[in-house]
Amino acid sequence: MSPPAGPPGLLPLGLAYLRIGLTGFGGVNAWARQLLVEEKGWLTEQDYAETLGVAQVLPGPNALNCAIGVGARFHGAAGAAVCGLALFAGPMALLMGIAALYDAYGDLPWVRAVLTGIAAAAAGMVLGTAVKMAQKLRPGLPLLLVGLGALGMALARVPLPAVVLGLAPFGLLAAWWGLRR
Amino acid sequence: MSLLLQILLAFATLSLLAIGGANAVLPEMHRLLVEVHGWMDDATFSQLFALAQAAPGPNILAASVMGWHIAGPAGMAAATLGMLAPAAVLAWVMGGLTERLAGARWLKPAQFGLVPVAVGLIAASGVIMAGAAGTGWLSWAIIAASTLFVWRTGFSPLWVLAGGGVLGLLLL
Structure with a gap:
């Protein structure tokens, strides 16, 4: 890890986020840390962890919140706009191509077969991620009940605002109680 | 209400609730797009989501692909704007407070909770x-194998998606 360098200019910052967007397969945050902290040395490990921590509490995509936090830190509103747009520009262009191809060829039998296979794999990937995260957390009983509550309510098709607003107070209470002990 | 406005509003309601990223708002996305509005069927929904997972970039862009499928490029713009703008504005407003927030006593319970x-x-x-x-x-079988693979190994999930695609091509 190199020591923190001077603050980056707007252009290098934008280019860095363009790269993060295009390389970030399946989750961007690991790539962002690698580039911003280890390669460029613009942020210390502590800076990045704090920015990410706040980004995770705020609603919305963590990666975007993080980009806005990093951009604003160095260049205010302009930095936030540049980092946020750069993060999405590359993948958006790519996805426009993919979406157009899907509309044109999505009904071909072999395309449907490939996509059905990928969709099944993606379903398993989401399930596996949930199991992995739950295992890593090792929640106590109160937090476990909150998690199971969210699962049950989402499967019962309760609208998301009700799920989040209904369970957040219990989650906060359970976490506060757990941390105090 | 025009279709584009409906798309914008549907995704904007998701934006501020997306704690935990794209995967966490998927049930609500499914409820709104498939069940409430009837813009696509089950199979199309899962395939579009899978495409967004397989592509690089933040997974939240699943919203953009779905917007495109509903109403073309303008639909994509409406969905992306709805999904990202409210959260981005909030992050910007809160960003000024980052340093004070990072040390705040409620931050840890908020994260854990x-x-x-x-x-x-x-x-x-x-x-x-x-x-x-x-x-x-x-x-x-693909779902079960992929669950186990992602749960038990540290390899990139992209291998699973590629494997699923190949198996689908050969056997379905």
């Missing part, structure tokens, strides 16, 4: 996706 909600929602996403994608014994 919201994580189980997010994990529960992600698990629900997996169940809904599996229900949509599980069309025969082979797709259920």
